[in-house]
Amino acid sequence: MLWKGGIMPWYNGAYPPSYKNQPVHIREKATEIANEILKEDGDEGIAIATGLKKAREYFEEHPEEKPRGSNGD
Numbered sequence: 001m002l003w004k005g006g007i008m009p010w011y012n013g014a015y016p017p018s019y020k021n022q023p024v025h026i027r028e029k030a031t032e033i034a035n036e037i038l039k040e041d042g043d044e045g046i047a048i049a050t051g052l053k054k055a056r057e058y059f060e061e062h063p064e065e066k067p068r069g070s071n072g073d
Contacts, residue, residue, distance in 0.1 A: 009035045009038055009039070010031050010034065010035060015027055015030075015031045016031070016034065016044075016048045016051075018048055018052070019031065019048075019052065022052070024067075025059065025065075025066060025067050026052070026055050026056060027055075029054075029055035029058055029059070030051040030054070030055035030056075031051065032051075032055075033050065033051040033055055033058075034047040034048055034050070034052075035047075035051075037050050037051060
């Protein structure tokens with residue numbers, strides 16, 4: 001499935017390479033957010049950067065959503 005501008009979304013464990021060293025919970029949330037942005041905007045760079053920023057903000061605002069044993073690293 002191609003989205004705006006012929007870009008394919010990330011799914012099934014696929015994620016942008018820049019998310020590689022992020023904790024799993026951040027990476028999954030960032031990918032979810034980035035896919036939504038990609039649908040609307042079609043700009044992969046903006047989607048990746050914004051997804052990561054918003055995922056970090058989400059877990060700062062909702063620490064109870066972090067997996068047990070996660071110290072945010």
